[in-house]
Amino acid sequence: MANLGPGRPRLEQRRRRGTTPRAEILDAAAELFTTKGYANTSTRAVADAVGIRQASLYHHFAAKDDILDALLAETVAGPVELAHKLHAEPEDATTKLYALALFDVRQLRGARWNLGALYLLPELRTERFVAFRRRRDELREHYERLAAESCTAAGQSDDARILPFRLVETVIAIRSDEGSAGEEAERVIPDAIVRIVGHHGAMDTVRAAADAVLDRLSD
Amino acid sequence: MANLGPGRPRLEQRRRRGTTPRAEILDAAAELFTTKGYANTSTRAVADAVGIRQASLYHHFAAKDDILDALLAETVAGPVELAHKLHAEPEDATTKLYALALFDVRQLRGARWNLGALYLLPELRTERFVAFRRRRDELREHYERLAAESCTAAGQSDDARILPFRLVETVIAIRSDEGSAGEEAERVIPDAIVRIVGHHGAMDTVRAAADAVLDRLSD
Numbered sequence: 283m284a285n286l287g288p289g290r291p292r293l294e295q296r297r298r299r300g301t302t303p304r305a306e307i308l309d310a311a312a313e314l315f316t317t318k319g320y321a322n323t324s325t326r327a328v329a330d331a332v333g334i335r336q337a338s339l340y341h342h343f344a345a346k347d348d349i350l351d352a353l354l355a356e357t358v359a360g361p362v363e364l365a366h367k368l369h370a371e372p373e374d375a376t377t378k379l380y381a382l383a384l385f386d387v388r389q390l391r392g393a394r395w396n397l398g399a400l401y402l403l404p405e406l407r408t409e410r411f412v413a414f415r416r417r418r419d420e421l422r423e424h425y426e427r428l429a430a431e432s433c434t435a436a437g438q439s440d441d442a443r444i445l446p447f448r449l450v451e452t453v454i455a456i457r458s459d460e461g462s463a464g465e466e467a468e469r470v471i472p473d474a475i476v477r478i479v480g481h482h483g484a485m486d487t488v489r490a491a492a493d494a495v496l497d498r499l500s501d
Numbered sequence: 502m503a504n505l506g507p508g509r510p511r512l513e514q515r516r517r518r519g520t521t522p523r524a525e526i527l528d529a530a531a532e533l534f535t536t537k538g539y540a541n542t543s544t545r546a547v548a549d550a551v552g553i554r555q556a557s558l559y560h561h562f563a564a565k566d567d568i569l570d571a572l573l574a575e576t577v578a579g580p581v582e583l584a585h586k587l588h589a590e591p592e593d594a595t596t597k598l599y600a601l602a603l604f605d606v607r608q609l610r611g612a613r614w615n616l617g618a619l620y621l622l623p624e625l626r627t628e629r630f631v632a633f634r635r636r637r638d639e640l641r642e643h644y645e646r647l648a649a650e651s652c653t654a655a656g657q658s659d660d661a662r663i664l665p666f667r668l669v670e671t672v673i674a675i676r677s678d679e680g681s682a683g684e685e686a687e688r689v690i691p692d693a694i695v696r697i698v699g700h701h702g703a704m705d706t707v708r709a710a711a712d713a714v715l716d717r718l719s720d
Contacts, residue, residue, distance in 0.1 A: 316623065317623055401677070402618040402621055404535065404536055405538065444675070444689070445668070445693050449664070449668060449671070452667035455620070455667060456663070458620070458621050470663070470664065473660075474664050474697045478693045478696055
């Protein structure tokens with residue numbers, strides 16, 4: 283152990299930067315869950331990575347699945363909030379769909395850890411994660427409603443309504459395979475989505491309208 | 502233990518149907534890896550699920566990662582083989598892309614276990630799985646080449662060439678979230694892919710041509 287100098291030795295030598303102990307725990311857990319695996323990570327390993335004692339960690343999270351639940355909730359909170367706000371806006375469904383997809387691709391590619399990779403864990407199918415699954419289903423339904431409305435407006439069948447949500451989440455697989463998703467994903471994925479829902483007009487017009495509504499709502 | 506009747510007791514009471522012990526081990530491991538998790542499954546648990554002794558399992562696979570590697574290899578073998586065969590065929594790139602996507606969606610949705618859910622495991626980024634990653638990259642490159650050729654033929658930028666492979670693999674996320682992927686995925690996903698690469702012609706023509714080449718190659 284390093285020489286801690288005179289006085290009472292620090293029992294907790296924090297190792298991570300973060301604004302609060304809770305944020306430090308979440309960041310350390312996110313790194314370990316995504317790089318070592320959820321099942322392979324103990325709460326002890328998370329506490330060690332933060333530089334706190336396990337007892338201190340339990341002050342914030344009673345169990346490992348509570349940490350996972352908090353991390354997963356963060357991945358859908360932003361897009362769900364945006365989808366709610368968009369609902370009250372006057373733009374057409376295709377513009378809203380583009381805006382939601384753009385916002386979501388941005389946060390999925392920009393997040394410090396690729397937490398969406400945890401969506402496929404068998405653990406998530408248990409009762410413990412029913413609240414998270416409902417929240418993500420809610421987001422999925424926002425995408426499907428906007429996509430179905432866009433298809434109808436374009437005069438085509440709405441069979442493809444399930445795909446925009448799925449296409450956005452391919453950012454997770456791209457990050458997992460390639461280490462990161464390039465910035466072009468923020469244009470290529472939303473563009474592909476509006477093509478799938480049958481939009482044949484100029485893409486620049488949709489992009490500009492989506493940017494405008496996102497700017498307005500972020501004020 | 503059940504009464505095994507007269508004579509020498511059977512030390513191995515097989516519990517799974519399968520044509521060979523190796524196939525039984527792979528099927529049991531696939532179930533456990535996808536329902537309990539890879540890290541949560543021991544080779545002992547796999548042997549128990551098959552109804553053989555651990556020593557018998559080691560006769561076929563030296564370690565747990567060898568079982569995973571064999572299972573993963575199966576998920577890409579079929580589409581890689583098809584992509585090679587398509588390369589020598591006279592059809593245009595869009596028809597070949599449709600055929601490859603249709604074949605791949607079919608096998609991803611029809612496979613007994615949703616093994617693609619294991620693609621996001623951190624364990625797969627290790628040296629042990631470099632051969633599998635290369636094989637999957639090879640499949641991805643076939644998709645990207647066909648997609649780029651289709652974009653060029655349609656007179657548009659080939660930025661979207663990365664998306665068809667990703668869209669096909671969304672079958673994995675759909676199965677994970679919903680338990681299964683509906684049969685409509687076999688039409689909706691390939692249709693969306695050819696729209697993304699800029700095809701504006703009749704979809705029925707592409708579908709019929711893709712079906713014809715798949716029929717011919719499956720003989």
